[in-house]
Amino acid sequence: MGKRFSYGGDAAGAPRKRAKVVHEAPTSEEVHASRQLRQLLIFDQDPARSRHGLQSFKLFLDELLSADGGIKSERARILRDYLDAEKPAEDDESPVYLPDIMQTWSHAGQTNNDNIMSAVPVVLVLLLRLLSQSLDTVPYGLGICRTLLQKRQQELISRNLAADKGKSFIISPTLRLLREAVSFDGGAIARPLFRARATMLKSLARNMGIVHMGEDKEDTKRPSARTNAIQFFLSAIKYLHPEAKKELLSQRDIVSALTRDVKQDPPYLLKELLTGLKTHIIMDDKVPREAKSNLLNTSTLVRLSALYQYRLDSPAEDEPSIADLAHELLLTVCTNPACGVLRQDSGFYPRELDPNTTIPTAELDDLGLEAVVWMNKFKNDVPVRNFTLSNFLPNLRPWSSVKQSELITSIFRVAPELVANYFLSNKSFTFEPKLSATWIGYAAFLFNTVILPIPENLCRGPSVPELPPPTSIVLDNILPLPLNQKALVRCLEHKSNMIKFFATRIMVVAIEKLDAVIRIYQGTSRSNQTIWNEAARRLVDEFCQRSPGIRNMINACQKIPTQDLLHREAASRLLRLCYEVLPQATLSAKLDVSIHLDAALGRISNQELDDPRDFALGLKELESLLAIAGYSPGMRWFGASKGTTLSPFTQLLKVCAEAPKGVSLKTIQQVLNFVAAEQQLVPGHAGHPRLLPLVEALQTLHQSSPKYASQVWPFLDTCFTHCASKSVKYVEMLQEIAQETAESTGQNIDEALVSPIILAIRDQLPHASKNGGEEVLKGLGRLLPTLLGLSVTVGESRAILSSIFSKMVSDLPDPKGKLVKAGVPEGLQFQHNSWSPTKTKASRPEKNAANSHDAVTSETAIDRETLEGMLHIPDSLEAENSALMKWANKTADELVDEGYATSLIALLASEHASIRKEALVSILKVADKIKPSEYEEKEQVWLLLSELAETAKGNIDDGPLPSTIVAFASHALHIVRDPLHGLYPKVNIFLTRGPYWSLDKLPLVDEILTEEPNVGDAFYTQISWLLTYLIDGLRTAQDLELYHKKRAKGPILERILALAVNPYMRLPLRTQVLRLLYRASGIEGGSTTLTTRFSVMNWLEERRSACADPSEAAVYESLRKRIWETCDQQRVVEWSKEGLP
Amino acid sequence: MSSPEPQQQQQKSQKQVDAEFTSYYLQRATQEFGEALDAVRSADDFKPESSIAVLISALQQGTEMFSEEDKRAVVCSEGAEKSSK
Structure with missing residues (x-):
C-alpha cells in the first residue's frame, strides 16, 4: 500500500491536529483609586476588558504583597475601600462576596474562556493571602472562602x-x-x-500526576500542577480532623498518586511531603491505625525507598538530604508499631503456630522432636504476620547503601520473624566471594543480621514456650541462608585476606549467637527438657553442616600474615569459640596450638609491637590461643619448641612481667596460675596467691634493672621445667629443710608452706652461671630477696625461707656480704599488683583449704536434675525400627555419611529377634551395595560391616548383640571413612586381624590405653573417642559384666578410673569418665558393683578433696550421693563394715 | 590479681573510648587490607558517592565484637616499653 500524501492544510481528509493554544498577554493599568478598581472589576461581557481588569487587579495585589506593611500599607486603603464598597448586605442569607468577579468567572465558564477561568483563581489566591495578614481583614477573607463553597462557585472550581x-x-x-x-x-x-469533597477533590489524583515536563529543574516560581496538588493535599491533612483524614486516605487513587512520581519531585516539595506525612498522619495518634496502613502500603514504602537514590538536591553541610529524610521516615514507619505497618510477631515461631501445644508425654518419649509436627515444616517458606514489610524488604539494596542496610536490620530487630522469610525469598543473591564493593556491602549486611539480638524468650513473649522453635528458622537467624558451607569455605580459602577476614568475623558472631541460643535451650529445667536438649543437639548439628569445618578454619588461620593483628585476633577467637561451643566438631582436625602460641608469644615478648594498642590487641589473640591450649590435652607448657629458647610457660610469664602499664593481664595470669598450681610449681590451696609474688618480683626487677631482668629468663625456664617434672623431689626437699629448720630453730613448723618453685630455684642455683654467666647471678641477686620477701608477705614460712635463702646466698655474688646481712626482707608490699593480706591467711593451708572446700561445696551443691543435665548422655543405640525401611533408596555416600548404616547397626541391639535378624540382612545388603560403589573408603566400610555381620551371625537369635560390640562398630564406622583420623591405622589393623570379633572383649581398649598413639600427641583425642564408645556400649547389666570382668591388665572400669587420676587429663575427659560412672549407676545393680568392686565412693571422695575447682568438686560430691542413693545400701553398709556412707 | 588502673583510664568516658577504639580499628584495618581496598576501589561496581560509606561501615562494624572492657584495655594502655630482645 502506497503512502498517503497530504494535499493541503484545509483538505477535508487532513489529519486533525490539536489547535495551538496562543496565550495573548492581557493589558493592564496601574490602580490609583478604589473607584477605579471597582470600574476595572465590574462585570463586562467583553473578555478583553475583563482580562484587563483582572490583570490590573493582579498586578496591584502583587505590588501590595511585596510592599512593606502589606494589607496595612497606605496604598492598601484603595483595596480596603473597594472591598467595603463591595461587601454584601449583612442580612443576606447566602452572601456573595466579590459578586462581579464571581460573575466574570461564571461567564467565562459559560463561554469557555480559559484565560479568565485561570485569571480569577489567580487574583483570589493573592487576595486571600493579603487578607490573612491582618485580623481586621480575616472576616472578609472567610466571606470569600464561604462564597467559594456556594454551589455556583463549587461547579466552577470542579470544572477548573x-x-x-x-x-x-x-x-x-x-x-x-x-x-x-x-x-x-x-x-x-x-x-x-x-464536606464538598466531591467537587473540591475532583481529579485530585489525576492532577497529582501532571508532573513537570522537560529536562530543566522545575521552576519554584512556576510549580507544576502536581506540586500544587500535593501542597493542597498537605494543607488539607494539616487542618482536617482525624475522621476526615481517614476518609481521605481511603481513596486509593489519591494515596497511590501521592507518591507515584516522588523521584522527580523538586527537593522543597519532597521536604514538605515527608515532613507533612510524618507530622499530620504517621505520628498523629488520633489518626486510626488502619488509615495509616492504607497510606503506608507496600508500594508507598517502595516508592519512598526510591528516594535513597534521589540526587536532585544539594543540601548544605548541616542540612539533611532528601535521602536522609526519607530514611528517617522509613525507619519510623517500619519500626514503630503505632505507624500501622509493623505488627507484633512471635520471634522464632512463625505465624499460625502454637508453641504451647501440649503433646502427650508418651508421644514425646517415643518420637522425640519428631512428635512436633511443624518442626521441619518451615524449611522453604515461613508465613509471617508482617506481610507488608515482607513484600517491601526485597526492594531494598542493602549491599549498596549503608542506610538501606540499617533500615532492614532495624526492621529485623523489631520483627525477627522476617529474617528467615527474607532470605528464603531472596535466594538469588549469593555470598560467592568477589573483591567488589557489592560483596563487601553484602557481607556487612549479613554481619549486622547475625549480630541482631535473640528475640526475648525466643517468642517475644513473657516466658519461653513449651516447645522449641523450628530448627531451620533459628538456624537462618544465626547463619542466614546465603552463608552456606560452600560459600563460606570459598571465602576462607580466598586469596584476599580481607575476604577471609570478613568471613571469619561473621563466623565469630554466628557461633557466639549459637552459644547464646543453646543456653536458652538448656535454660531452666522444664518438664520436657529432653525435647529441648534434642532440639539443641539438632541445632548444633545443622549449624555444623552449614558452617565451614574446623579444618578450613585452621587452614585459614595458618595463612594469615604475622603483622595482621586484627585478622589474627579474629581467627584465633573463632578457633577458641569452636573449641568452647562446638567441641565435637573440633575432633575432626588437629590444631597444633603450640606453634601459634609460640609465634604469638614471640611477637609479644620480643616487643615487636611498637604501638601499645597493638600490644593490647596482641594480648587478645594470646588469650584466645591460651584458651585453646587449655582445651588441647596435648599442650606442652614446659620445654621450648623448635626455634625458641623459652617454654610457652616462661614466655607467658615474661609477657606478664614486661607488659606496658594499664594492659589487662587478668586472663593470662589466670592461665599461668592454673598451670603453675596444676604442675605443683606453687601451692594449690585456696588462700595462696599462686605466682603473684614471682610476677611482682619480676615486674619490680624489670622496672629497676631491665638489663638484669632480661638475663634471668633461661635460668628460670630451667627451674620451671625441673619443678614440673620432679615435683616429688621438691616436696621431699621441703620436708627435709623443714625438719632441719625445726631442729635448728626449735620452732614447730609442721604446717609450713613454701612454693616448690623456690626450692627448684635453690636446687638449680649452683648451675645458674651456665645459663649466661655472672650477669644471670647478678640478676638473681636482685630478684631472689624480693621474691622470698614477698613470699613471706603472702604467708609462706619465714623460717624455712630464711633457711633456704642462707643457702642460696652462697651461690650469689655477694662480695661485701650485704645479702647475708640483710636476709629475707621483711614487710615487703605489692606495688604492681593488688594483694590484700587480710583477705586470706595462707599460714594454715590444710585447715583453710578444707574449710573453704566445705563452704564452697555447700554453696555449689548440685541437685539431681542439674547432675542429670551434666552427666546424662542419651542412649545412642536406642532402636529406631524405621531405619530398616529408610536405607533402601540411599546411595553409598548417604548410607555411610548420613548415618543410615549406623542406625541399622544399632538395631542389632534391639530387644526383638525379628528386628535384629532383619537388621543383619540389611547390613549385609548395605555392605554389598557399598562394595561396588564409587565411595572412596568402600573397602574398609565393607570390611567393617562384613565382620560385624559375621560376628552377629548365630549370636543374635537368643538375645541382642552386646552393646559394646554395637557401639564399637558404630564409632569405628566414623573412623574408617576418614583416613586422617588418628585412630585410622589402629582400627584397620584390628579389622584385618580376623573375620569376626570376640563378644567377650571390648575392641581396641587395650590398643588405646597401652600402646603409643600413632600420631604425635593424639593420645587424649583417642581417649576421648574411647570414652564415648564405652559410654554408648554400657546399657545393660550384661554389658556391665564385661566392664568389671577380670582381665589380664585388670578390669576395664578399674583402668578407666586409674586413667582419670592422670593429672594431665583435662576437665572434658574427666567429665566423660564421670558420665560413664553415671551411666553405670543407672543400670540395675550398677552402683552396688561400682562400690563393692571398685570402691568408687572412696575414689570420688579422693577426687573431690584433690580438686581445686569448687564447681568440679561439687559434681564429684553429687555423683557420690547418687551412687549411694541407687546402690543396695544394706549390702554396702555391711560390705564397708559401716564405713559408708 | 590485676594491675592498679591508671587514672587516665578511669577518666575517659565510654564514648571517648568507643570513638578512639573505632579510629584505631579502622586505621589497623586499612593498614592490613590496604591492597584489597585498592582493588575494591577499582572494581566496576564501585561508586564513590555510596561505596566509600559502605566500605567504612563494613570495616568498622568489627568493633562490635569487642566488649567495652576490651576496648578500654586497648586504647588506655600506656606507652609500650621497649626492652632488648
Missing part, C-alpha cells in the same frame, strides 16, 4: 480542576486557591470544604 491535562495554567491556580482556602484562618473552613 477537571480541565484538560494540558491546561495546567487553569488547574494550578485553582489548586492554590483551594490550598489558601483550606488553611485560611487556621483551617476555619477545612471541615465544610471537606
Whole structure:
C-alpha cells in the first residue's frame, strides 16, 4: 500500500491536529483609586476588558504583597475601600462576596474562556493571602472562602480542576486557591470544604500526576500542577480532623498518586511531603491505625525507598538530604508499631503456630522432636504476620547503601520473624566471594543480621514456650541462608585476606549467637527438657553442616600474615569459640596450638609491637590461643619448641612481667596460675596467691634493672621445667629443710608452706652461671630477696625461707656480704599488683583449704536434675525400627555419611529377634551395595560391616548383640571413612586381624590405653573417642559384666578410673569418665558393683578433696550421693563394715 | 590479681573510648587490607558517592565484637616499653 500524501492544510481528509493554544498577554493599568478598581472589576461581557481588569487587579495585589506593611500599607486603603464598597448586605442569607468577579468567572465558564477561568483563581489566591495578614481583614477573607463553597462557585472550581491535562495554567491556580482556602484562618473552613469533597477533590489524583515536563529543574516560581496538588493535599491533612483524614486516605487513587512520581519531585516539595506525612498522619495518634496502613502500603514504602537514590538536591553541610529524610521516615514507619505497618510477631515461631501445644508425654518419649509436627515444616517458606514489610524488604539494596542496610536490620530487630522469610525469598543473591564493593556491602549486611539480638524468650513473649522453635528458622537467624558451607569455605580459602577476614568475623558472631541460643535451650529445667536438649543437639548439628569445618578454619588461620593483628585476633577467637561451643566438631582436625602460641608469644615478648594498642590487641589473640591450649590435652607448657629458647610457660610469664602499664593481664595470669598450681610449681590451696609474688618480683626487677631482668629468663625456664617434672623431689626437699629448720630453730613448723618453685630455684642455683654467666647471678641477686620477701608477705614460712635463702646466698655474688646481712626482707608490699593480706591467711593451708572446700561445696551443691543435665548422655543405640525401611533408596555416600548404616547397626541391639535378624540382612545388603560403589573408603566400610555381620551371625537369635560390640562398630564406622583420623591405622589393623570379633572383649581398649598413639600427641583425642564408645556400649547389666570382668591388665572400669587420676587429663575427659560412672549407676545393680568392686565412693571422695575447682568438686560430691542413693545400701553398709556412707 | 588502673583510664568516658577504639580499628584495618581496598576501589561496581560509606561501615562494624572492657584495655594502655630482645 502506497503512502498517503497530504494535499493541503484545509483538505477535508487532513489529519486533525490539536489547535495551538496562543496565550495573548492581557493589558493592564496601574490602580490609583478604589473607584477605579471597582470600574476595572465590574462585570463586562467583553473578555478583553475583563482580562484587563483582572490583570490590573493582579498586578496591584502583587505590588501590595511585596510592599512593606502589606494589607496595612497606605496604598492598601484603595483595596480596603473597594472591598467595603463591595461587601454584601449583612442580612443576606447566602452572601456573595466579590459578586462581579464571581460573575466574570461564571461567564467565562459559560463561554469557555480559559484565560479568565485561570485569571480569577489567580487574583483570589493573592487576595486571600493579603487578607490573612491582618485580623481586621480575616472576616472578609472567610466571606470569600464561604462564597467559594456556594454551589455556583463549587461547579466552577470542579470544572477548573477537571480541565484538560494540558491546561495546567487553569488547574494550578485553582489548586492554590483551594490550598489558601483550606488553611485560611487556621483551617476555619477545612471541615465544610471537606464536606464538598466531591467537587473540591475532583481529579485530585489525576492532577497529582501532571508532573513537570522537560529536562530543566522545575521552576519554584512556576510549580507544576502536581506540586500544587500535593501542597493542597498537605494543607488539607494539616487542618482536617482525624475522621476526615481517614476518609481521605481511603481513596486509593489519591494515596497511590501521592507518591507515584516522588523521584522527580523538586527537593522543597519532597521536604514538605515527608515532613507533612510524618507530622499530620504517621505520628498523629488520633489518626486510626488502619488509615495509616492504607497510606503506608507496600508500594508507598517502595516508592519512598526510591528516594535513597534521589540526587536532585544539594543540601548544605548541616542540612539533611532528601535521602536522609526519607530514611528517617522509613525507619519510623517500619519500626514503630503505632505507624500501622509493623505488627507484633512471635520471634522464632512463625505465624499460625502454637508453641504451647501440649503433646502427650508418651508421644514425646517415643518420637522425640519428631512428635512436633511443624518442626521441619518451615524449611522453604515461613508465613509471617508482617506481610507488608515482607513484600517491601526485597526492594531494598542493602549491599549498596549503608542506610538501606540499617533500615532492614532495624526492621529485623523489631520483627525477627522476617529474617528467615527474607532470605528464603531472596535466594538469588549469593555470598560467592568477589573483591567488589557489592560483596563487601553484602557481607556487612549479613554481619549486622547475625549480630541482631535473640528475640526475648525466643517468642517475644513473657516466658519461653513449651516447645522449641523450628530448627531451620533459628538456624537462618544465626547463619542466614546465603552463608552456606560452600560459600563460606570459598571465602576462607580466598586469596584476599580481607575476604577471609570478613568471613571469619561473621563466623565469630554466628557461633557466639549459637552459644547464646543453646543456653536458652538448656535454660531452666522444664518438664520436657529432653525435647529441648534434642532440639539443641539438632541445632548444633545443622549449624555444623552449614558452617565451614574446623579444618578450613585452621587452614585459614595458618595463612594469615604475622603483622595482621586484627585478622589474627579474629581467627584465633573463632578457633577458641569452636573449641568452647562446638567441641565435637573440633575432633575432626588437629590444631597444633603450640606453634601459634609460640609465634604469638614471640611477637609479644620480643616487643615487636611498637604501638601499645597493638600490644593490647596482641594480648587478645594470646588469650584466645591460651584458651585453646587449655582445651588441647596435648599442650606442652614446659620445654621450648623448635626455634625458641623459652617454654610457652616462661614466655607467658615474661609477657606478664614486661607488659606496658594499664594492659589487662587478668586472663593470662589466670592461665599461668592454673598451670603453675596444676604442675605443683606453687601451692594449690585456696588462700595462696599462686605466682603473684614471682610476677611482682619480676615486674619490680624489670622496672629497676631491665638489663638484669632480661638475663634471668633461661635460668628460670630451667627451674620451671625441673619443678614440673620432679615435683616429688621438691616436696621431699621441703620436708627435709623443714625438719632441719625445726631442729635448728626449735620452732614447730609442721604446717609450713613454701612454693616448690623456690626450692627448684635453690636446687638449680649452683648451675645458674651456665645459663649466661655472672650477669644471670647478678640478676638473681636482685630478684631472689624480693621474691622470698614477698613470699613471706603472702604467708609462706619465714623460717624455712630464711633457711633456704642462707643457702642460696652462697651461690650469689655477694662480695661485701650485704645479702647475708640483710636476709629475707621483711614487710615487703605489692606495688604492681593488688594483694590484700587480710583477705586470706595462707599460714594454715590444710585447715583453710578444707574449710573453704566445705563452704564452697555447700554453696555449689548440685541437685539431681542439674547432675542429670551434666552427666546424662542419651542412649545412642536406642532402636529406631524405621531405619530398616529408610536405607533402601540411599546411595553409598548417604548410607555411610548420613548415618543410615549406623542406625541399622544399632538395631542389632534391639530387644526383638525379628528386628535384629532383619537388621543383619540389611547390613549385609548395605555392605554389598557399598562394595561396588564409587565411595572412596568402600573397602574398609565393607570390611567393617562384613565382620560385624559375621560376628552377629548365630549370636543374635537368643538375645541382642552386646552393646559394646554395637557401639564399637558404630564409632569405628566414623573412623574408617576418614583416613586422617588418628585412630585410622589402629582400627584397620584390628579389622584385618580376623573375620569376626570376640563378644567377650571390648575392641581396641587395650590398643588405646597401652600402646603409643600413632600420631604425635593424639593420645587424649583417642581417649576421648574411647570414652564415648564405652559410654554408648554400657546399657545393660550384661554389658556391665564385661566392664568389671577380670582381665589380664585388670578390669576395664578399674583402668578407666586409674586413667582419670592422670593429672594431665583435662576437665572434658574427666567429665566423660564421670558420665560413664553415671551411666553405670543407672543400670540395675550398677552402683552396688561400682562400690563393692571398685570402691568408687572412696575414689570420688579422693577426687573431690584433690580438686581445686569448687564447681568440679561439687559434681564429684553429687555423683557420690547418687551412687549411694541407687546402690543396695544394706549390702554396702555391711560390705564397708559401716564405713559408708 | 590485676594491675592498679591508671587514672587516665578511669577518666575517659565510654564514648571517648568507643570513638578512639573505632579510629584505631579502622586505621589497623586499612593498614592490613590496604591492597584489597585498592582493588575494591577499582572494581566496576564501585561508586564513590555510596561505596566509600559502605566500605567504612563494613570495616568498622568489627568493633562490635569487642566488649567495652576490651576496648578500654586497648586504647588506655600506656606507652609500650621497649626492652632488648
